[in-house]
Amino acid sequence: MTEQIQGEIPVRTVERLVQYRRLLDDLSARKVEYVHSQEIAELAHNSAAQVRRDLMALGYTGSPARGYAVQELIARIGGLFDKTRDRKVALVGLGKLGHALLSFFALRPAHLRIVAAFDNDPEKINREVGGCMCHPVARMPEIIAREGITVGIIAVPAPAAQQVADLMVLAGIRGFLNFAPVPLKVPRYAFIDNVDIAMKLEKVAFFAEPAGEKTPC
Amino acid sequence: MTEQIQGEIPVRTVERLVQYRRLLDDLSARKVEYVHSQEIAELAHNSAAQVRRDLMALGYTGSPARGYAVQELIARIGGLFDKTRDRKVALVGLGKLGHALLSFFALRPAHLRIVAAFDNDPEKINREVGGCMCHPVARMPEIIAREGITVGIIAVPAPAAQQVADLMVLAGIRGFLNFAPVPLKVPRYAFIDNVDIAMKLEKVAFFAEPAGEKTPC
DNA sequence: TAGTGTGAAATAGTTCACAGCC
DNA sequence: GGCTGTGAACTATTTCACACTA
Numbered sequence: 001m002t003e004q005i006q007g008e009i010p011v012r013t014v015e016r017l018v019q020y021r022r023l024l025d026d027l028s029a030r031k032v033e034y035v036h037s038q039e040i041a042e043l044a045h046n047s048a049a050q051v052r053r054d055l056m057a058l059g060y061t062g063s064p065a066r067g068y069a070v071q072e073l074i075a076r077i078g079g080l081f082d083k084t085r086d087r088k089v090a091l092v093g094l095g096k097l098g099h100a101l102l103s104f105f106a107l108r109p110a111h112l113r114i115v116a117a118f119d120n121d122p123e124k125i126n127r128e129v130g131g132c133m134c135h136p137v138a139r140m141p142e143i144i145a146r147e148g149i150t151v152g153i154i155a156v157p158a159p160a161a162q163q164v165a166d167l168m169v170l171a172g173i174r175g176f177l178n179f180a181p182v183p184l185k186v187p188r189y190a191f192i193d194n195v196d197i198a199m200k201l202e203k204v205a206f207f208a209e210p211a212g213e214k215t216p217c
Numbered sequence: 218m219t220e221q222i223q224g225e226i227p228v229r230t231v232e233r234l235v236q237y238r239r240l241l242d243d244l245s246a247r248k249v250e251y252v253h254s255q256e257i258a259e260l261a262h263n264s265a266a267q268v269r270r271d272l273m274a275l276g277y278t279g280s281p282a283r284g285y286a287v288q289e290l291i292a293r294i295g296g297l298f299d300k301t302r303d304r305k306v307a308l309v310g311l312g313k314l315g316h317a318l319l320s321f322f323a324l325r326p327a328h329l330r331i332v333a334a335f336d337n338d339p340e341k342i343n344r345e346v347g348g349c350m351c352h353p354v355a356r357m358p359e360i361i362a363r364e365g366i367t368v369g370i371i372a373v374p375a376p377a378a379q380q381v382a383d384l385m386v387l388a389g390i391r392g393f394l395n396f397a398p399v400p401l402k403v404p405r406y407a408f409i410d411n412v413d414i415a416m417k418l419e420k421v422a423f424f425a426e427p428a429g430e431k432t433p434c
Numbered sequence: 435t436a437g438t439g440t441g442a443a444a445t446a447g448t449t450c451a452c453a454g455c456c
Numbered sequence: 457g458g459c460t461g462t463g464a465a466c467t468a469t470t471t472c473a474c475a476c477t478a
Contacts, residue, residue, distance in 0.1 A: 175425025208392025
């Protein structure tokens, strides 16, 4: 919907590869050496054909007899994401959500670090929040440029989101993760993905049929 | 991917309708009475044909001359989501993310209330967190059944997620919003949607091309 | 005459099916 | 014999195009 592709690998495939990597790390920890598309498919809840397609996108080819070498696959996927290794991330908006994201991302994808946070609340400015200095939004262009940040997380209220996004584009951000519940306009060469949590919850509530008081299969 | 449809309205359409409702509320606040598909399309960043299709799903038909009546549309979309009005929500997992979600949802979709939170951390049990009592996971079935909760948010670490989901299904939850980075298995009659924030960030980083230091259009 | 409703075309994405290999 | 790689079929979703209406 709001995702402009620019690589040759489809967005969906990349999503699944991230997922596969987790599964493979898990298998690797359990000393599994080879794995078949079927097994990955079951773990990831999709079809074996899909898995094969996705893995083919890596240019890695498995052997019919033993399947795919776990270590090799991890290396391939790691190689693909290697270019994201030194990407720095900026977070704008230190409300409840921004706060949570900050502490959340402090741990999870180890190779992506939030190196700067921005907010306009005087209470927060120039104080360290979750291991990260909070700067005023006005200093954003300067700091983003200096640090060479290319990825930005938008966690500001909806009315401010577009303005913030524009600033970030100008400052050099090329990838956006937008938590504000509005669609943002960014240039074609930037990539944006939206996470609309409130919408997701409404959707889930909508499709949750309480009538169906069936017993589990 | 992990979304099992059971209504007659496509999932994507529901997502967009939630979005449209926000836009319409906005227009309504600005005393706009009629709106054309074109205008909604521009605000929502998609095509006019798409908007017309989506609105047709409501069974509401606009007039060529004036377009769609804003109030009427709001009423229709409201009517569609009316069945979600009294849905109660349970949150499992009061880590950083769970905490943020709790305070986030305390405000946002006013008609969906988190009425119970669960965690196994003795530090949190039986204390009020963000206006909501935190109970031990063991009491989940009892409380969910008593309160008639049908929607659940899973914000526990990945290894515990499936187990928690199973418990919730047994307790009567029929809609899941899963923040754990693992695909969960739920019965066909339950609806599940995943929000994998870490994956999203990796994706954005992957597609953010710092090379493209082009000037904005 | 601009804008709607909708069939038809186009496109994207997923699954099927089978040749080839180990 | 079972599994991979891949063209072909299929499905879902979006866009196009145009008759129709206020």
